[in-house]
Amino acid sequence: MPVQVPPEDATRAEVFRRAIVSGGAIVGGAVAWGLPQLTAAASKEQDARVLNLVLALEYTEEAFYAEALKRGGLRRALRDYAEIVLEHEKAHVAFLKQALGAAAEPAPRFDFGDKTQDGEAFAAAALTLEDLAVATYNGQAVNLTPASLKAAARIVSVEGRHAAWIRSIVGDVPATDATDPAVKEDETRQKLSDFGWKAG
Numbered sequence: 552m553p554v555q556v557p558p559e560d561a562t563r564a565e566v567f568r569r570a571i572v573s574g575g576a577i578v579g580g581a582v583a584w585g586l587p588q589l590t591a592a593a594s595k596e597q598d599a600r601v602l603n604l605v606l607a608l609e610y611t612e613e614a615f616y617a618e619a620l621k622r623g624g625l626r627r628a629l630r631d632y633a634e635i636v637l638e639h640e641k642a643h644v645a646f647l648k649q650a651l652g653a654a655a656e657p658a659p660r661f662d663f664g665d666k667t668q669d670g671e672a673f674a675a676a677a678l679t680l681e682d683l684a685v686a687t688y689n690g691q692a693v694n695l696t697p698a699s700l701k702a703a704a705r706i707v708s709v710e711g712r713h714a715a716w717i718r719s720i721v722g723d724v725p726a727t728d729a730t731d732p733a734v735k736e737d738e739t740r741q742k743l744s745d746f747g748w749k750a751g
Contacts (some may be wrong), residue, residue: 594696599654601691602699604736605706606647608687610658611748612680613640619667628720629670633677636713643706650702660749674721676746681714683734683742690733 616637619625625633648655666676688707692700715725734742 597694598696598699599651601694602647602651602703603654603656604691604739605687605703606644606651606655607659607743607748608684608739609640609643609647611661611743611746612684613637613644614658614661615663615667615676615680615747616640618661618663619673622667624667624669625673626670629674632716632720633673636677636716639709639713643709646702646706650699661747662749663747666747674717677717678714678721678723680746681710681717683739683746684710685714686732686734687739689731690735690739692733 616633620630620633620637663676666672685707688703688710692703695703711731718725740748
């Protein structure tokens, strides 16, 4: 179904009521989450690869929401959603960079085109991006050591709430299936490239 922009008379109270119903909540800062202990050489390399993949995703989310707010085309429910989710994504980036330390890759360049131009384009793109976030974390879960998996699980649950929240705003069903798909690393990188991620 096409994404529908919420009515302009939606109130802030209604936004937060929907957020609560969909499970949207503001997460705590990175320091409160507990960082994974990357000790064994082989596991450290594997964890670093996976965490850098999801860091690329979080960089993309942070830049996307920041640009959408800067362009000023969002109103009411979508603006409130973007403001709150942006703070979440900033916390996710900080957490992953702290976990990776010197192994953290730098933020790439982005070109989102018209995805942040107006409310309708933004809502469709946000839904795509949040679904990709959940699918990426799900796909990489088996590649993480237990300590890193425990930390990543605290992020993916919030990404799932973001996906449900944006669906609630546009009038879509928050959870259409009983299970979520998972994507492989090369699929995530291709989808990020299609979305606006620019390597180098």
